[in-house]
Amino acid sequence: MPPVRKSGGDPKAKVQRKPLNENDEAGFVESIYLDYAAGSLSPSARLLMDAHLALRPENQSFVSLWESLGGCLLDGDEPSFEARPLGDFDFAAMDAPVRAPRPSPASLPAPLAEVIGKPISEIDWISTLPGMKEYSVPGWPQARLVRLAAGRTIPRHSHGGLELTLVLEGAFSDGQGLYERGDVCVADETVEHSPRVSPDRECLCFAVIEGPYRLTGVWQMISAVNDLVQGLKPKGAMA
Amino acid sequence: MPTNEMLLSEDRAHFSDLMDRVGAQQDRAAFAELFSHYGPRVKGYLIRLGLGQAQAEDLAQEVMVTVWRKAALFDRRQASVATWIFRIARNRRIDLFRQDQRAVLDADDPALLPSAEAAPDAHLDAVEQEHRMRLAMADLPAEQMDLIRKAFYEGLTHRQIADVTGIPLGTVKSRLRLAFNRLRSRLEGDE
Numbered sequence: 001m002p003p004v005r006k007s008g009g010d011p012k013a014k015v016q017r018k019p020l021n022e023n024d025e026a027g028f029v030e031s032i033y034l035d036y037a038a039g040s041l042s043p044s045a046r047l048l049m050d051a052h053l054a055l056r057p058e059n060q061s062f063v064s065l066w067e068s069l070g071g072c073l074l075d076g077d078e079p080s081f082e083a084r085p086l087g088d089f090d091f092a093a094m095d096a097p098v099r100a101p102r103p104s105p106a107s108l109p110a111p112l113a114e115v116i117g118k119p120i121s122e123i124d125w126i127s128t129l130p131g132m133k134e135y136s137v138p139g140w141p142q143a144r145l146v147r148l149a150a151g152r153t154i155p156r157h158s159h160g161g162l163e164l165t166l167v168l169e170g171a172f173s174d175g176q177g178l179y180e181r182g183d184v185c186v187a188d189e190t191v192e193h194s195p196r197v198s199p200d201r202e203c204l205c206f207a208v209i210e211g212p213y214r215l216t217g218v219w220q221m222i223s224a225v226n227d228l229v230q231g232l233k234p235k236g237a238m239a
Numbered sequence: 240m241p242t243n244e245m246l247l248s249e250d251r252a253h254f255s256d257l258m259d260r261v262g263a264q265q266d267r268a269a270f271a272e273l274f275s276h277y278g279p280r281v282k283g284y285l286i287r288l289g290l291g292q293a294q295a296e297d298l299a300q301e302v303m304v305t306v307w308r309k310a311a312l313f314d315r316r317q318a319s320v321a322t323w324i325f326r327i328a329r330n331r332r333i334d335l336f337r338q339d340q341r342a343v344l345d346a347d348d349p350a351l352l353p354s355a356e357a358a359p360d361a362h363l364d365a366v367e368q369e370h371r372m373r374l375a376m377a378d379l380p381a382e383q384m385d386l387i388r389k390a391f392y393e394g395l396t397h398r399q400i401a402d403v404t405g406i407p408l409g410t411v412k413s414r415l416r417l418a419f420n421r422l423r424s425r426l427e428g429d430e
Binding site: 030034037038039040043046064065066067068069070071072073074075077 | 251277280281283284317318319321322323324325326328329330332333336337365368369372373376387388390391392394419422423426427
């Protein structure tokens with residue numbers, strides 16, 4: 001199963017085993033792993049990648065390659081201050097017990113479950129478009145869970161920035177490929193796509209959309225009305 | 240007469256031995272050596288990322304506390320000590336900026352746990368991978384390595400790098416792509 005794939009555009013842009021090859025000339029997909037390793041993704045995009053790696057631990061190797069660059073840079077770095085004498089180091093206080101992992105609600109990968117803090121069945125969904133419900137994750141800007149009805153086609157849209165979509169349940173396709181549990185669909189301002197949920201079951205995704213999301217075509221009007229309605233509701237508290 | 244590369248390999252095995260001693264027996268002397276080597280380097284990394292002296296010092300101390308407490312989770316087959324500590328420092332810094340008390344690094348942090356990767360032969364051995372990374376870095380032209388350092392290690396955006404170096408933004412992007420590609424192809428290639 002491919003790791004993270006770029007969505008839309010030239011079919012050749014589909015990335016198979018390697019996140020970067022001659023078909024990913026812009027280094028678009030690879031840059032997600034690179035930025036993750038460097039620690040420069042936004043917190044919400046980072047959370048999404050944590051969840052992706054929890055579902056696809058084998059893809060950790062794409063990250064660890066770049067983390068080894070970090071290790072080499074750290075090792076080669078000249079010390080910039082005199083190390084504090086170890087007298088300051090209180091070994092006795094260091095023996096605090098290790099916390100046991102918290103149980104995860106079913107079907108959410110552990111990093112997401114911890115942040116969301118309740119099972120999917122207890123989430124208060126907001127209907128945005130027909131066949132589409134969303135939950136904005138409090139304290140995580142631009143991060144939302146999205147439920148899409150079986151067979152639903154998501155309105156054709158483009159993006160003002162990076163859009164990452166991690167599939168948690170079900171599947172969708174966007175003419176580029178099929179995205180199943182653990183897959184990440186990557187799009188940016190160069191991509192306009194219209195993903196379609198597989199007809200047999202609902203699709204649950206975790207999406208991080210940085211920058212404005214622009215519907216194109218007839219959905220623009222519906223969205224404008226929807227924004228108006230949403231604007232009248234109180235916004236969720238942000239941390 | 241041993242080459243620098245040989246000395247480095249010996250150092251790295253030595254640091255892994257020290258970690259094993261800390262993990263298995265809470266060996267304080269072993270930790271002291273790790274602390275004096277990596278403490279200043281972690282602090283330097285955090286300062287490059289924009290932290291003030293005092294904050295970098297505190298956070299570097301926290302990172303080294305984590306190293307002491309979680310040493311038993313270190314697996315020398317999966318990462319070098321430097322890479323393992325880099326991950327802890329990077330994550331600590333992210334936690335700091337999130338300022339979310341729930342998100343502090345703990346034993347559940349996947350970065351600290353041995354990964355659930357497939358058979359060892361499915362991936363390049365971590366030691367071999369880092370050896371290749373080191374060689375690939377040494378082969379890069381100095382100006383490309385400088386760009387990589389700024390982008391990856393000092394947390395600068397492409398725009399900031401263009402401003403600092405006076406190199407046009409498009410050129411920064413293409414040179415970085417070229418440089419990262421070179422590193423990656425050296426690591427993934429069978430050369």
